[in-house]
Amino acid sequence: MPDTTSDRFATLRAPAHWQAVDFISDLHLQASEPATLALWQHYLQQAPALRADALFILGDLFEVWIGDDVLASQTSDTPSFWHTCAQLLREHSRHTPVYFMHGNRDFLLGAQALAACGMVGLNDPTVLEFHGQHWLLSHGDALCLADTDYQRFRAAVRSADWQRDFLARPLSEREAIARGLREQSEARKRDSAHDHTLWADVDADAARQWLQAAGSQTLIHGHTHRPDQHDLGQGLRRVVLSDWDPTARPPRAEVLRLSPQDGLQRLPLC
Template sequence: MSTPSFDPSSDRSAQLRAPAHWQAVEFISDLHLQPGEPKTFEVWRAFLQRPAHERADALFILGDLFEVWVGDDVLDSSASTDQAFWRACADALKAFSLHTPVHFMAGNRDFLLGAEGLKACGMQGLSDPTALDFLGQHWLLSHGDALCLADTDYMRFREQVRQPIWQREFLARPLAERTAIARGLREQSEARKRSTASDPSLWADVDTTAARDSLQAAGASTLIHGHTHRPAEHTLGNGLQRVVLSDWDAAAQPPRAEVLRLDARGLRRLPLPLS
């Protein structure tokens, strides 16, 4: 099967200029918050409740904050047995956003988070990709899934579910039906992960040429993204690089929870307390 081509001119990045008073920003992604994993939720809530002197001037969430999001009505529907969990997530974010702006970029698990959900969480939606103008440079932000070109099955699925007509038809279904569909898709995804777990060569990763083309089109030198759950720094040549965010899993062995901070000192990975 051939690898899809990539045309950066068809996916121009949005632009976001940081206010002059910003001194530091933070990036996280792939927390996959869900009712069945309370440890990660508690670490995340403690992160949001840090004292003022520890916080950055803005928080950027680059996708997959939630393990699944089947519609904004999960926050207010009595038909949802997990409503209390989703409401707790929204309330924690809303409280945090009162003193720190939160920019949210959809991932492959929570792309159905809509205007009402963003409002309930106190978040501002962010296009994928977005070029952030901060500290005199452009930093290209993305979830990263659109650049995993070798994952052809997923790329076809992504193209389908990002269509407005597909989303309207899906969201018109009863909540219980949407939840069941999402559960089935998650099970398929987990089965696929297990089947490739022992062979890293089969893991989907960002296409180097696509990453380089995206950076050049945006006038940026550093791409910051999540999705792959493989935190690292990759040199792309000609002064370009991509930096991969860590996923979060407080119940794993060893546990994982990390924030990427950008300030005058550069990019730094800051592990969070896990107990």
């Protein structure tokens, strides 16, 4: 389990026997996109020789999570999308530890769902100590400071009062609210694709401050859907994870693997 060794950053110390760990984010799993679910299932069920020693999910595993009670909403003998996802994670966690960090889409995933999926929750940010080096892990949305509208929204929905009120609503009402929020988000994405002034990236100064406070040289994050590596100066860098969309042209889906022998490697899955 992560332990808090400073006022700001949680730290997870990797066991000495770990020789490789995988990072993924922004799969945005949803029942309406079976190709992504199938690819994710293929990754989770790959041969033991191809597996890492741990899996870190850095947010937005799901397109939306409206409460852990979706796992109790089974209405037929056929497993629901949510139950299928939980079962796949639980089976994977039996041989490979799975760590989960909230994203901006699945921040309501709680203790009940973590237990059902066999996952261990991570604070955002968390420092991973792995073979003598510190790696700073985050979803990344908290660092997109220029998007002031989103930051206000983020602060509101992360509050205990907002979450208590939302989760008290009927499941159907929560689904409708989430659908409306997704539609607004997709509209902003379409607008920003044509006008990059509407799109906010991670703030470089804020990323440097986090890295310096964490005693780390590398920030690994998702959220922006723009896989790349950015030199922040002073020996610091941020590495952006890929989102997953196997139906795109070209398709996008990769795992970022860290090992002491090879450092960081991007492993395409399609």
